[in-house]
Amino acid sequence: MSGPFHAVPVKANLSNEEFLREHVLQRQPVLIKGALKDWNALNWTPQYLKDKVGARPVRYRTEGGLKSGRFGDLIDLIFNGSSDAPAPYLRNIGLAEQLPELVADIRPEPVYSRNNWRSHFLMPSQWPPEVKKDLYELFISKADASFPYLHIDYWGMSSFLAQLVGEKEVILFPPDDAPNLYQTVENRLVSEIKAFDDPDYGRYPRLRSARQHRVTIGPGDLLYNPAWWHTTRTRRTSATVIWAYWNRHEWTHLLEEARRAGGIRSRLLPPYLLFVGACNRFAE
Numbered sequence: 001m002s003g004p005f006h007a008v009p010v011k012a013n014l015s016n017e018e019f020l021r022e023h024v025l026q027r028q029p030v031l032i033k034g035a036l037k038d039w040n041a042l043n044w045t046p047q048y049l050k051d052k053v054g055a056r057p058v059r060y061r062t063e064g065g066l067k068s069g070r071f072g073d074l075i076d077l078i079f080n081g082s083s084d085a086p087a088p089y090l091r092n093i094g095l096a097e098q099l100p101e102l103v104a105d106i107r108p109e110p111v112y113s114r115n116n117w118r119s120h121f122l123m124p125s126q127w128p129p130e131v132k133k134d135l136y137e138l139f140i141s142k143a144d145a146s147f148p149y150l151h152i153d154y155w156g157m158s159s160f161l162a163q164l165v166g167e168k169e170v171i172l173f174p175p176d177d178a179p180n181l182y183q184t185v186e187n188r189l190v191s192e193i194k195a196f197d198d199p200d201y202g203r204y205p206r207l208r209s210a211r212q213h214r215v216t217i218g219p220g221d222l223l224y225n226p227a228w229w230h231t232t233r234t235r236r237t238s239a240t241v242i243w244a245y246w247n248r249h250e251w252t253h254l255l256e257e258a259r260r261a262g263g264i265r266s267r268l269l270p271p272y273l274l275f276v277g278a279c280n281r282f283a284e
């Protein structure tokens with residue numbers, strides 16, 4: 001990068017009103033301290049996870065397709081393997097479906113995410129589960145592992161990242177930096193650029209103009225990402241739970257992305273937008 005990274009605001013005792021006004025409406029990320037203080041998941045250890053759900057088979061996403069394994073064996077490879085031994089990056093493990101015994105550990109739902117329209121009655125039934133389902137996904141990764149690419153989530157979704165164990169650095173860019181981030185031809189929500197510590201400016205000169213933000217999240221931190229470009233580096237072996245977030249303030253944005261992705265027929269769009277307009281008019 002040519003200059004220092006931009007900081008993501010860090011707030012404690014954030015009111016839901018300020019969260020909506022300053023972050024959801026302004027589409028600005030925020031790291032909320034203490035939002036998960038009642039979660040038993042902050043007590044997770046490798047042994048606790050093995051005792052509770054070690055025998056369960058799990059499926060996780062990789063660049064080579066879905067893989068599976070016994071959860072306890074995967075935990076051992078990640079937490080107890082030697083530092084140079086390869087370990088899987090466990091991505092997108094749906095907790096309710098695959099490790100239901102852990103769901104009670106991620107309660108109560110933080111106030112910031114309660115007004116979440118993922119399960120709104122206007123969500124068309126044919127839309128994919130990633131967009132509308134009550135999906136809480138677990139990510140477990142070893143120190144020094146990197147998420148494989150910079151991206152915006154499926155259909156441009158906003159999300160919450162709840163950090164439970166270890167530390168992760170999150171690299172973010174605002175959505176309107178897309179022209180500086182070299183979107184891939186196959187998927188405009190994914191960037192070609194892989195290296196951000198020592199970027200190839202010869203190949204990606206416009207990256208110099210992009211506003212790179214960095215923030216490190218640790219146990220108990222809740223990061224709100226308002227559909228910004230993002231990727232992560234695991235600094236200390238880590239467990240994170242991630243879920244998507246929509247509400248009336250983001251509805252128009254969802255519809256635009258859904259239409260672009262072919263998930264909504266255009267003749268349906270005007271009534272939806274009218275509805276959104278009405279809701280926003282009476283919103284707080």
Ligand SMILES: O=C(O)CCC(=O)C(=O)O
Nearest residue numbers: 139147153231232240242
């Ligand atoms: O926590 C991580 O490893 C990154 C996950 C991520 O970027 C995503 O699910 O969109």
